[in-house]
Amino acid sequence: MARVDLDGRAIAPMTICMIGAGGFIGSHLCEKLMAETPHKVLALDVYNDKIRHLLEPESLPWAGRIQFHRINIKHDSRLEGLIKMADLTINLAAICTPADYNTRPLDTIYSNFIDALPVVKYCSENNKRLIHFSTCEVYGKTIGSFLPKDSPLRQDPAYFVLKEDASPCIFGPIEKQRWSYACAKQLIERLIYAEGAENALEFTIVRPFNWIGPRMDFIPGIDGPSEGVPRVLACFSNALLRREQLKLVDGGQSQRTFIYIKDAIEAVLLMIENPERANGHIFNVGNPNNEVTVRQLAEMMTQIYSKVSGEAALDVPTVDVSSKEFYGEGYDDSDKRIPDMTIINRQLGWDPKTSLWDLLEATLTYQHKTYAEAIKKAMSRPVASS
Ligand SMILES: NC(=O)c1ccc[n+]([C@@H]2O[C@H](COP(=O)([O-])OP(=O)(O)OC[C@H]3O[C@@H](n4cnc5c(N)ncnc54)[C@H](O)[C@@H]3O)[C@@H](O)[C@H]2O)c1
Ligand SMILES: O=c1ccn([C@@H]2O[C@H](COP(=O)(O)OP(=O)(O)O[C@H]3OC[C@@H](O)[C@H](O)[C@H]3O)[C@@H](O)[C@H]2O)c(=O)[nH]1
8 A cells, every 4th residue: 555644645755865874863763764664765874883784685675775875974075965866864963972062062063063064055055855853952951940949830831841932942051061062953953944944945853852762872891982971771771781880960860751762763754754744843752751850760770670681680779979970070961851742743643652661671671682691791801901
């Protein structure tokens, strides 16, 4: 049966130029596009480890529909040609791990703003549609976080639910370099919006709210640098795999809503295949029902990991660390992130499905299967003497 869009029209096969296709989100999006659609993907990235299973062997059912181009978009003249060959460009490329925002602010700003500029320009000049990945961090802190601790208004959603077309973007002072990322993302959003307003660029901006699942980031010392600090899912997975305590930054009081990557990818596919409903919009993509504090996340992951691995949890599974000790000078945090879902629901009829418990169980089962043996081997190796 022909695939149809939300308005019942047949969907024509398209070519998608996906920049950052080798990352966490890109790998899941490529998988979905190959398994469930007839679309072609020009996959651009500096790495391809996370999509190698889609590229080899040649006998895969989608062979010929996905093509990898090893390209650093900072300096590669092939970029414009690839954008021209495609009907749609999706830009996922970015430095997006908080440990980098305050320690490598220049790289962060260049990656999230300067390096994205040519992508926007080539799309605009060649009349190509663009789906750009921004972040929920553009909201920064909630208005409620500035109210007195005991103010009853803190319980009022008007002071914390984040709305694409109404909430302000509230960042800390410049010396809190954490906000270098959010600020760069905000400026590229404004530029894309302006290209839409002045030059009729067809765009969609996605603001992901903590998408998590298999293949997110890396496990330090196994498939990433030993001293590297990935996002919280991989930090906590690493500690559980090594039977170490999970570190709670500044007491783990910050709140997040986590969404399963597979639910979020459904939303992106709807945007890809329903341009008339998605163009000109900024979409929150998250799961407002999955809110926890970071401390609660640690407790839940400890319990679930014990279930999937069959190993008893540590007697004291967490330890508090200061943000200065963990991330260094210039760190700051978003206090709470609840996405308003009105716009995506109205335009695309999309809602997330998976509970936090279920998505953590699926993800930790994957982490255990993928890494437990490698960690055991690495930990039993004698430490090299200096
Ligand atoms: N995962 C989330 O919850 C989340 C939340 C908010 C925003 N985002 C945004 O979504 C996008 C994708 O995030 P992700 O979680 O998949 O991150 P990721 O780090 O796994 O993926 C980014 C990919 O971009 C590639 N890349 C970076 N710079 C490049 C360059 N100069 N040239 C070519 N490739 C380059 C990287 O190699 C990487 O494979 C990012 O823009 C990020 O800011 C993600
Ligand atoms: O080991 C850890 C790691 C992290 N944390 C805390 O856990 C929370 C979540 O941290 P993450 O590393 O997942 O990143 P954040 O949610 O702060 O930001 C992310 O959100 C949106 C995206 O744009 C980016 O992927 C990233 O900036 C923070 O409060 C952090 O301080 C710990 O308590 N312990």
